Amino acid sequence: MMTFLAIVIDGFIYASWLFIIAAGLSLIYGVMRILNMAHGSFYAIGAYTVASLAGWYWSAGLPPYGGIVLMFVIALAVGALVGFVIERGVLRFLMDRDQIVMVLVTFGLLLMFEDIIKLMWGVQSYYAPEPYSLFGSTDVGDLVFVNYDLAMVGVAALVAFLLWFGLNRTRQGKLLRAVIHDRELAITMGINVRRLFVITFSVGAALGTLAGGLVAPAIAVTPGIGIEIIVLAFAVVVTGGLGSIQGALVGSILIGLARAAAVNLYPELELFVIYGVMALVLIFKPRGLFALASTRKI
Amino acid sequence: MHTKTRLRTLSALILASGMMAMAQGAQAQDPLKLGLISFYSGPVSGPVGIPSRNGADLIIEAINNGTLPAPYTAAGIGGRQIETVYVDEAVDPVAEYRNAVLRQGVDAVVGYASSGSCLAVAPVAEELKTLTLFYYCGTVRTFEEGPKEYVFRTMNTQDVENIAAARYVLATRDDVNTISGINQNYGWGQESWRDFSKSLQQLKPEVEIKSELFPKFLAGQYGAEVTALSRNKADLIHSSFWGGDLDALILQAAPRGLFKSQTGLLTTGGTALNTLAKQIPDGTIIGVRGNGGILAPDSDFNDWFRAEYEKKYGEQPTFPAYYMAQSVLALKAAADKAAAESGSSAPDMEQIRAALKGIEYDTPAGKVSLNRHNGHQAATELAYGTFKLVDGKPTLENVIRYQPNCVIAPEGAKSLDWIEAGFPGAQCD
Numbered sequence: 001m002m003t004f005l006a007i008v009i010d011g012f013i014y015a016s017w018l019f020i021i022a023a024g025l026s027l028i029y030g031v032m033r034i035l036n037m038a039h040g041s042f043y044a045i046g047a048y049t050v051a052s053l054a055g056w057y058w059s060a061g062l063p064p065y066g067g068i069v070l071m072f073v074i075a076l077a078v079g080a081l082v083g084f085v086i087e088r089g090v091l092r093f094l095m096d097r098d099q100i101v102m103v104l105v106t107f108g109l110l111l112m113f114e115d116i117i118k119l120m121w122g123v124q125s126y127y128a129p130e131p132y133s134l135f136g137s138t139d140v141g142d143l144v145f146v147n148y149d150l151a152m153v154g155v156a157a158l159v160a161f162l163l164w165f166g167l168n169r170t171r172q173g174k175l176l177r178a179v180i181h182d183r184e185l186a187i188t189m190g191i192n193v194r195r196l197f198v199i200t201f202s203v204g205a206a207l208g209t210l211a212g213g214l215v216a217p218a219i220a221v222t223p224g225i226g227i228e229i230i231v232l233a234f235a236v237v238v239t240g241g242l243g244s245i246q247g248a249l250v251g252s253i254l255i256g257l258a259r260a261a262a263v264n265l266y267p268e269l270e271l272f273v274i275y276g277v278m279a280l281v282l283i284f285k286p287r288g289l290f291a292l293a294s295t296r297k298i
Numbered sequence: 299m300h301t302k303t304r305l306r307t308l309s310a311l312i313l314a315s316g317m318m319a320m321a322q323g324a325q326a327q328d329p330l331k332l333g334l335i336s337f338y339s340g341p342v343s344g345p346v347g348i349p350s351r352n353g354a355d356l357i358i359e360a361i362n363n364g365t366l367p368a369p370y371t372a373a374g375i376g377g378r379q380i381e382t383v384y385v386d387e388a389v390d391p392v393a394e395y396r397n398a399v400l401r402q403g404v405d406a407v408v409g410y411a412s413s414g415s416c417l418a419v420a421p422v423a424e425e426l427k428t429l430t431l432f433y434y435c436g437t438v439r440t441f442e443e444g445p446k447e448y449v450f451r452t453m454n455t456q457d458v459e460n461i462a463a464a465r466y467v468l469a470t471r472d473d474v475n476t477i478s479g480i481n482q483n484y485g486w487g488q489e490s491w492r493d494f495s496k497s498l499q500q501l502k503p504e505v506e507i508k509s510e511l512f513p514k515f516l517a518g519q520y521g522a523e524v525t526a527l528s529r530n531k532a533d534l535i536h537s538s539f540w541g542g543d544l545d546a547l548i549l550q551a552a553p554r555g556l557f558k559s560q561t562g563l564l565t566t567g568g569t570a571l572n573t574l575a576k577q578i579p580d581g582t583i584i585g586v587r588g589n590g591g592i593l594a595p596d597s598d599f600n601d602w603f604r605a606e607y608e609k610k611y612g613e614q615p616t617f618p619a620y621y622m623a624q625s626v627l628a629l630k631a632a633a634d635k636a637a638a639e640s641g642s643s644a645p646d647m648e649q650i651r652a653a654l655k656g657i658e659y660d661t662p663a664g665k666v667s668l669n670r671h672n673g674h675q676a677a678t679e680l681a682y683g684t685f686k687l688v689d690g691k692p693t694l695e696n697v698i699r700y701q702p703n704c705v706i707a708p709e710g711a712k713s714l715d716w717i718e719a720g721f722p723g724a725q726c727d
Contacts, residue, residue, distance in 0.1 A: 002529065003529070006525045006526075006529060009525075010521050010522040010525050011522075013521050014519060014521060014522065017519065118339060123338060123339050123340075123344065123347070123348060124343070124348055125341075125343075125344030125345065125542060125545060125573070127545070127549075127573060127574070129549050129552075129574075129576075129577060132549065132550075132553060133552070133553040136553075137553055137554060137555075142528070142529070143525060143528050143529065144528065144553075144554045144555055145525075145554070146550075146553045146554060148553075149521060215518075215519075217549075218519075218546065218549055218550050219518050219519075219542070219545070219546045220341065220344065220345075220542040220545035220546055220549070222340065222341040222342075222343065222344055222541075222542045223339045223340050223343065224339065224340035224341055224388070224516075225341065225518065225542075228516055228518065259522060260522045260525075263511065263513075263522035263523055263525075263526050264522065264525065264526050264529070267509070267510065267511045267512065267526065268512075270483075270511075270512075270513060270514070271483060271514050
């Protein structure tokens with residue numbers, strides 16, 4: 001029973017972190033059909049910004065819970081800003097290009113951001129550990145879980161709800177869904193697709209920086225973390241189905257639980273299991289679990 | 299011979315010898331191009347690559363200015379100033395090594411933190427016949443898989459620090475009967491765990507293994523691993539994590555009390571002492587992969603190194619700074635030795651290479667002897683200590699220093715065979 005509980009808790013903590021990253025990646029692909037390799041850079045920028053600014057906040061001895069609010073605000077703000085600049089400054093000029101071209105363009109952006117990060121922050125590690133132990137811990141039987149990690153599950157659930165609500169219950173969301181289903185038809189119906197692209201890319205980038213900002217207190221923030229994460233995020237969105245938020249959610253949970261089960265039961269399989277789950281899903285559902293239906297155009 | 303002819307011959311000889319002297323002088327003035335290779339970007343750069351480069355730069359500056367403490371007095375390497383070429387190990391090590399040697403024309407290389415890099419680069423160094431000193435990587439395979447001519451290593455291999463760790467556990471924690479391990483899933487991590495667990499079981503056969511975890515290198519998230527280790531409790535958890543992985547493990551384990559309820563043994567923990575002192579619980583066993591950093595023995599040379607490092611960089615040197623510095627010093631010591639043996643003030647690289655074989659020389663961390671593997675592999679003192687935070691400052695107590703003859707396999711013996719045979723001939727008074 002305790003093993004099962006440990007796997008579920010660890011699995012959901014890992015899944016929540018994965019989902020926040022993958023949701024932004026999936027949203028951008030769903031609306032804009034861009035497989036955004038630079039998403040890893042957004043994650044890294046979020047981690048660096050939080051580690052340096054929030055680190056400064058805590059070292060100044062200011063009220064600790066204010067620092068948590070600051071983390072969210074700066075992570076979301078920097079993501080939205082970077083996303084806006086990239087969409088307006090680069091992507092809008094390339095919108096009608098082939099998807100492969102866009103992969104190469106965003107890969108180029110990823111490499112550029114790696115160097116920009118080194119120029120801005122240097123190559124040394126940044127630490128902001130204070131928030132990680134701020135909320136204390138919870139005992140579950142003999143096991144101790146950090147409340148910060150448990151709160152990540154809540155944050156991911158909130159992100160999932162807001163995305164669902166935004167896409168299904170708001171006018172802007174319905175317009176986005178129209179673009180997701182058929183961009184050309186949406187344009188002919190008078191929807192300002194360009195404007196929606198800016199909003200989508202900024203929101204997607206903000207989710208990437210939020211994930212990086214939230215994980216910063218638990219790691220040493222160093223160059224290269226964005227490249228490590230992008231492979232994992234792709235595994236999640238491919239498992240769930242490219243462009244599907246629902247798929248990103250289910251893919252994250254599947255991979256999170258599978259990894260936690262492997263570590264707790266068969267540690268030798270830990271490396272294999274993430275990609276094993278992905279391969280297994282793709283054998284039976286080659287377009288992922290919740291792939292968007294594509295209409296055949298004549 | 300006519301007097302006129304004699305005078306012409308004499309003038310020609312004087313002119314020729316003058317030109318030769320000028321040419322020799324010019325050669326002596328040519329800088330020695332030294333490739334300094336480590337992780338200057340990526341998760342390993344902060345804890346390892348940058349301090350390594352800082353330590354090397356400090357020593358190179360002192361060599362060039364002739365301001366090194368005794369026994370090093372003359373400036374330069376055989377009279378030549380050192381010109382450094384920095385190469386990032388995070389980028390394809392083999393391709394960048396070839397690039398440094400063939401295109402940038404480095405005369406010698408000091409470098410490599412990763413065992414994977416060392417295994418890949420060693421055959422290329424032999425092929426290109428370029429003097430290459432490994433300063434940090436730990437794999438025993440470098441020399442156990444075959445002798446090398448151009449490759450040297452100026453610090454101990456990973457087996458040594460794990461044998462010493464086992465002896466330290468036995469000496470300070472005789473209540474340890476169960477152990478777990480969390481090590482990175484590649485040669486370094488797997489071999490470290492193998493050598494530690496086998497050594498401890500040789501010394502104390504009743505020791506039982508509880509968990510063996512090998513997460514991916516640079517995984518960054520260890521929540522599930524901390525749970526798995528907490529569920530299957532052992533008396534001691536061994537980890538050879540290094541760089542950003544070590545920092546992340548310490549950060550994530552601290553609020554869950556992992557190393558409070560089970561003693562942590564961090565073989566490279568010395569890099570985290572300054573940055574994560576508040577997260578490391580008292581009682582954690584800390585290693586520094588040798589005897590550098592906080593465990594460097596007192597000496598005038600060490601006092602000078604610490605003072606100059608702090609003056610230049612505003613912080614105390616961690617052990618990677620010591621180990622790259624001691625690798626550069628090997629070149630200096632070999633050049634001085636070659637100069638003394640040959641009577642030439644400017645020995646060439648072949649003479650320096652020959653002088654390196656089996657050399658014993660002074661470093662800020664004490665004597666280093668290249669007396670293993672036909673004079674290519676160093677044997678140094680190795681120390682462990684137990685962490686204690688005193689007035690907010692990290693300190694190590696119960697420090698034990700192990701001499702090479704206690705923890706290093708004798709010349710000609712393979713390390714694993716020596717461990718499995720029960721350390722025959724080990725001299726540990």
